[in-house]
Amino acid sequence: MHFVTGGAFNGKRARVKETYPDAVWLSAYRGDSFAKINPADFRNFTIIFEGLEAWVKELIAEKDPDDIRALFRDFFSRWQAWEKADNRRKVVVIGTDIHKGIVPVEGELRAWRDITGWVYQDLVKKCEQVDLIWYGICQTIKGE
């Protein structure tokens, strides 16, 4: 699995499009659900999950932080297993860095920021490559 992160509007999507031109995209920004496709039914070789932070945000109001983490850990595990079954397969996750400002006054923004950070850490443990995009410049911070 490959995780691509960086600040908002820093060129993450453009970078992933360039690296994986033939991928299928599921995007939180377009209202797609991350569970829309079951790994078992997926026939392409590359899948991109865009907007991990936005999917986390959708769950904040309804679930406990631990449940959200567990849910995403399970989600990552299923796609990791799918990927490992065939070496042509690739899972790419894009998540915006929302972690460097001052502590938000609103509780919901605070919870969102915290849980997203934990989910990213869980994901990175499973990834063989992690890239940080800074205004179009890519730094590989894990792997390769």
Next chain:
Amino acid sequence: MEGGSLIFITGGVRSGKSSFAERFATETAAKTNSRLNYIATGVPFDKEMEKRIDKHRQDRSKGPIQWITREQPVNIRELASSFNNQDVILLDCVTTLVNNELFSLGENVTEDEAAAIYKRIFSGIAAIRKNCRQLVLVSNEVLQEPCSEDQLLFIYRKLLGSLHREIVRIADEAYLVEAGVPILMKTGQGQEPSMSKTAVDEREIRCGRDRSQGK
């Protein structure tokens, strides 16, 4: 792109990006025997900001070369014709410029208006760069915060991110300053970072020496 070199320097609040940028520009001006220009974009709207601007001004006046300060909160392109290849120019900062241009339009800014601002700022940068020895641009890292779904904020962040990306794309060098330490993110046209700290260290040493000589 023809003209002078373009240097992009960004960082968080109080990261030391402005003083690094000032040392950088001063060093180039000293080396090339150029005039040293400062484009101030900040319009003071309270006492605290007036003080802060004054502190920056005093800091600059301590350097080995005197700065020529120009206040230009909007339409930076207007300044382009007053420079030539004997000018080193520091613009501090792009974020304030975007604020001034955007928030003068009020609360209901459309994507089209934002696109027009993007063009105006970017063409201003290109025009100034064409008429100078070196243009140093300072900006802020503000795109890593959790944001509520506010249309104006969305437009603002998109505009700033697009500008930064485009500036980095055409820049000769780009630096991210963390706690006073400049990290070289891009060197040479179109090159990816090699993360060679040497270039930064060397420049730091040179800048540091130049500054101590000026005192």
